[in-house]
Structure formats: C-alpha cells, structure tokens
Amino acid sequence: MTVSSPSASSAGSPRSVATKARKASVLAAALDCFTRLGTDGTTIQDIQRQANCSIGSIYHHFGSKEGIAEELFLDGIARFNKGMVRQLKKCQDAEESVRAVVGYYCDWSTRHRELARYLHSRDIDFSTDAKARLKRIHQDYIAAVFLWFAPFVEAGQMRQLPIDTYVPLISGPIQEYVRRWLSGHHNIGPKQVREVFADAAWNAVKG
Amino acid sequence: MTVSSPSASSAGSPRSVATKARKASVLAAALDCFTRLGTDGTTIQDIQRQANCSIGSIYHHFGSKEGIAEELFLDGIARFNKGMVRQLKKCQDAEESVRAVVGYYCDWSTRHRELARYLHSRDIDFSTDAKARLKRIHQDYIAAVFLWFAPFVEAGQMRQLPIDTYVPLISGPIQEYVRRWLSGHHNIGPKQVREVFADAAWNAVKG
Amino acid sequence: MTVSSPSASSAGSPRSVATKARKASVLAAALDCFTRLGTDGTTIQDIQRQANCSIGSIYHHFGSKEGIAEELFLDGIARFNKGMVRQLKKCQDAEESVRAVVGYYCDWSTRHRELARYLHSRDIDFSTDAKARLKRIHQDYIAAVFLWFAPFVEAGQMRQLPIDTYVPLISGPIQEYVRRWLSGHHNIGPKQVREVFADAAWNAVKG
C-alpha cells in the first residue's frame, strides 16, 4: 500500500526473480505434460522442450524428476487448502459452511482443471522429505477445518458422527462428480449441479 | 482323459486346466505387484519372478504387459458388475436397492481389497480392443442398473435428477471412504460405517 | 582321456557353454578397454562394441559395469594365486621357494601383461559382495603361503621378521620393476633382470 512496505523489500534480487520465473515455467510445463501423458509417461525431455529451457537447468532447480512432481503437488495442495480455509472463515453458520465447502470445491476445480486433476491422481511415491512436508500441510489443514466445525457439532447444528465420515459425506459426491467430469465422462459442468450436491451434503450432516 | 469326470468335461482338456492355472498365477502376481509398485512401476520381470515362471511363458499367454493389465481389469470389473446386479435383483423397492448398492460396495471392497484398489486406478492406457470390450461391459452394466432404477424414479419413489448425478450421490461418499481406507488413512473398516453412508445415499435420492 | 571322463559330462549344456563364451568375450573386451582407456574412462559402449554384443546382453550377464570390473579382478587374482601356490609346492627348500616367488611374478606378468596391469591398479570401489569374495580369496592365499614358509622360518633358514614385511621385501623390488616396465618406462624385460631381484629377495630374508 505504502512505499516502504516490507513485502516490497522482500521481493528479492533480480536473480531470484529470474529463478522464480524459470521454476514457474517448468512447473507449468510439467503440469501440462503430466495431464497429457501421465506422470510416469512424461519424460524430462517433454518438460524441457515445453518449458523452453535446458535439461541442466531443470536439474539445477529441482534436483530430479520427482522433485518437480513434489513441488507441483505441495504447492497445489497448499494453495487449495489456504483458499478453502479463507472461504470457511467468511461463513456465519454450519449450513453456510458446509455449502461453502462444496461450492469452493466446484469453483476451484473448474478454475484449475489440470491442477485439480493432478492433485487427485497421487498419494504415493514421494521422498521422505516431501512426505514430511505433506504431512505438515495436511495436519495444519485438518486442524483448521476441525477447529471451525467443532463448535457447530457441539451446538447441535450438525450431527455427531464418526470423525472419518464427515469428509466423505460432504465432499465425496462432488469429488466423484468432478473426477468423472475431469475425465471427460460428463458434459454438464460442476457449477450447474452444485446445488444438488450442496443439498445432499447438508442433508447428510445437519443436526 | 476319462469320459465321465465332470470337472474334465466342464473345464476342457487337461492342457487348458494347466493353462488356466498358469494364467491365474500370473494375474495374481501382477495384481500384487501393481499394488505394491504401481502399474507403471511394475516390470515383467517383477511379475515373472513372483509367478515363478519364465518371461516367455507370460508372453505366450498374454501377448504383452498391457495384455495382463487389461485382462485383470476387465475380469475384475465384470465380476464386480455381475455381483452388483445380482444383489439389486433381490431387492423389493427403491430404498432397499439404494442401500444394497452401498452395502455391496462395502462388502466387495473389503473382500477384494487389492483388486478394488486396482480398479480404482483410472490411468491405464488400454488398447483399442480392450477399450471396446470395456465399453461393452460398461454399457451392459449401466443398462441393467438404469433399467432397474427407472421405474422407481417414474413412480416417484426417487427424485428426478440430472442423470449423471445419481452415481456420485449414491456411491460417492462410500467410494471416497473406501479409497481412503484402502490407502491406510482410516482405522475403522467400511462395514462399521455402512449404515451412515446408506442413510446418506437414500436421503440424497429419495423422492 | 577316456570317453566316459566325468569332466566331459560336467562340461554343461550347450546353453551354458554359449553363456561362458559370451562372458569370456566381454571380459576380454573389458580388459583391453580398461588398459587403453582406464577403468573410469571406459564406457559400456566401448566394451559392447569390442565384444560385438548388445548392451542388454552385458547387463544380462554382469548386472553393471562394476560387475564386469569385479569379475575380471576376482578371476585374475584367483588364477594368479593358484599358480603361485602350485609353483611353491614344487620347491625343495627356502631359497628355492623365495626365488620361485620372484620367478613366478616375472613369468606371469610377462605372459599376462594387461591383466597384471589391471590387477595392480585397483583396491577400491568394490561392492560389499565382491569385497567379501576378495577377502576370502586373499585369506586362503595368505594362509597357503604362510603355511608353506612358516617351517623355514622356524628351522632358521629364513629370518624372523615382522609379519607384514616379508611380502614387500621379497616381491617389492620385482613388483616395482614390473610396474615401471608395464608403464613403458623400461626397455629391458623382467626376465632379463630376474636374477638380480631373486638375489636381492633371498638376501633380504635368508637366515
């Protein structure tokens, strides 16, 4: 807002700006290749050609093919989670919150089709380091979400259910629908059916 | 060899019995490898070692690596579908049918964990021939299921919804739960929460 | 000698004969490449071209580049040791034995120049398995040699010296000479100077 904003000074040197741009272009190329060819079907050369850079440069920044896949995944998850929590905090009550979950899922998957598809596809094969980072991200997310919903359950606005069933009940149908839509099975986009799934979600967990 | 042996006459010649056993052992080995190493991560040698046979033998029976994956997939799908339809036909009304879908999903996934997991993986590149066979299987299944449920919708026992939403609404939550359970995220088995999901499914589509 | 000789029946199937021939030709090619280009300077392709076989075939038989180097080394050492022990056992007394060591070293290095050079060059980089096999070979050899010489030391025909000094005293000079000769520094072959070194060896350890 002001001239002396700290974020301005922390923007980094021109070098790091260039580095970020290079990394971003590689990640974009990788996502596109993974979508078209599959994670295993994509070669470093595919990515390198599309990112218009050298093989060496990729390895300089990411270390390995796995390193690219991990960074793409972790970044994506973190961004999705952050947005979800932000949406929840705008809500006033339980019903609005549950419907917001379904709605955000719809919106985000529609806006970031390829990334959404990629995030759906994997839960294996990560390095020890990446697994640890992922666990951290996941725990923070779960903590934030449960902190949000717990009061509604206690207040009786939502049913008391086995803890592991909430996510499948609320997100399961829309997730399955989005998955099928991303795979090209359906013609009607998520946004046009979101109310159906929002209704079902609220019905499944309301008090 | 002998004339009156029932098993001989129903299963074919002794040669084909040995062939079937060999194929079955290869398929079992393949399923285990796919589960542990991923479809792409599994090599012919992995399968061959575990099936305790030669490379040549595998190629003799399946033609290619893809051939194994396809046969495993198509067999599995066909068996799952057949069982589902059989369950439906025992039902008297809409609610019992919807609950049967959830229940069968639970039971089958619990009894055939690895196969269920394999059938969930959508990233298999099938040959043209296999795609055709799969399409056939799928169409037969969809036809049977819709034939079963259509009268209930017409009679008002079930809501009239966009056609593509029924499956996600009914199976989505339990599928998501099973997927997470298969990945080791949950400790409570599907059977112990099936009523929760059966309730939600019926609530989502009842008239 | 006779038709029914056991060695004839143990010669193995045609397949293993072919396998042995293939392995031998790869080892010969590798030795030549290692000599000309250095162990690290040699590529699999160099070996494969010279052995006139495919890359895959090499990996089928040796598993890795290191596998070739190890087999070459272990085979060579074992053959050298076996010959040395055979020579010793022909000797009558201490002096003849000491002179035989120098003589055998001369002869063998002259007959197997390249292999001798290769065996001189390495004592690192082996796999755990190869290290174990090498240790076994070495211990057997040391045991055989010391068993042979111990009585001479006890009988006073040879000096009592720190155990680790015998080998350098007896073999050191001729080894160093051979090493330099193999590197092309000298023009006079080992055989023409063996008496000088045999004299020195005996002088150094005689009682």
Place this chain on the structure above:
Amino acid sequence: MTVSSPSASSAGSPRSVATKARKASVLAAALDCFTRLGTDGTTIQDIQRQANCSIGSIYHHFGSKEGIAEELFLDGIARFNKGMVRQLKKCQDAEESVRAVVGYYCDWSTRHRELARYLHSRDIDFSTDAKARLKRIHQDYIAAVFLWFAPFVEAGQMRQLPIDTYVPLISGPIQEYVRRWLSGHHNIGPKQVREVFADAAWNAVKG
C-alpha cells in the same frame, strides 16, 4: 596492513595474498576429495563445496579440473624431490645415502599421507604442458640423484647393475610397504620397520 611487514613484501600485494590463500584452500579441498572419492570420482562441485567457494572462482584460478589435479601433482612431486636431494647432500658415503633414501621415503609418506597417496596414483591424464613440466622436474631429479650416486658406483662402494634396477631395489620394498599401509592393510607404521628396509636396500646394492 603495515608497510614493513616482511610477509607482505615477500608475498607480493594483498591481492595476491588472498589469491594464494584461495588457491591453497582449493588444493587442500581437492586433495581430500581425491583421497576419499578418487580422482575421477571427484567432481568440481565436490571441491567447490569443500573449499567453500563458487564454481566460477575455481575456474578463474585453475582453468579446468585437470588444472587442479596437475598443480597438486607437480607441486607435490617437486616438494618431495627437493627434500630428497637435500637429505642426500647431508650424507657422507654410499651406505648413509642409501639408508637416507629409505628413511626420507618413510618420513615424508608419514607426514603427508594423503599427498603421498595421491602421488602414487599413476592414472592421471596430463595436458601436454603439464607433461612437459613433469618431465623437466623428473629429469632434474634423476640427474641430481645419479650425479650423487655415480661416484660411489665408480669407487666400488656400490654394485654395478642395470641402470633401471637401482630404484626398484632400493625403494621398491619400502614403497610397497607404504602403499599397503596407506591402503590400511598394515597396523605398524613405516617408521617402526624402516631399519629392516634400510638394511635390505643397502644389502641389495652394496659393492
């Protein structure tokens, strides 16, 4: 900082002092890497990390990886040779000289284990320029040594032998012992066995 500092005036400008320190730290890092990883197994990055400087800096000072290896080798040889000649010149007669060679070899190898090990490795590919410099160094050394010993041979204090056999006879055993000790095969250090090898050396060449 001050004008009259002797080290400043003898070592040149402050800039060259820093340059020398940087070069020395790179050479030290290189030697350690070569020892641990082998010459071929060491990468520029290994050295750069250990010397705590940038890749560009190394290339600024040494031009290439080979340049580092050469400088290390030539410096080491020159220092070894200079010390050996200095020792010889302190001796009064043939026996003292021969024993001095063995003694110096022991002392130097013990004090500079890693460098001694590196100088032993004969498999370095030098540039034409380095080969020329090495030849010069070697010739100067050989000339000085033979100039020193020639009178003793003429005077009959030492045996007349083929010219190429002196070095193996005198230095061969101790070299072989040191080599084995550097490789970790022996527990008793060179200094504790030097008399044994000095005796053997003198016996082998005395008149």
Place this chain on the structure above:
DNA sequence: AATGAATGAGCCTTCATTCAT
C-alpha cells in the same frame, strides 16, 4: 508350452565448462 539369452531404443541423471551480472 516353456525357457531365458539377446536386443536396442530410450530414460534419468551427471558434470565440466561458459558467461552475464
């Protein structure tokens, strides 16, 4: 039907070196 040696295209990765800042 079974066997396993042979094939070679293609993959991931390394690494010495250059060069703009």
Place this chain on the structure above:
DNA sequence: GATGAATGAAGGCTCATTCAT
C-alpha cells in the same frame, strides 16, 4: 575477482519384446 544459473553431450542402466532351442 566472485558468483551461480545455464548448457547439452554423454554415460549407466532399464525393460518390453523377440526368438531359437
């Protein structure tokens, strides 16, 4: 003098598939 991102040729190795026995 220092820095480190960029380069791309080259290397070791994998693996689906073929085929002679």
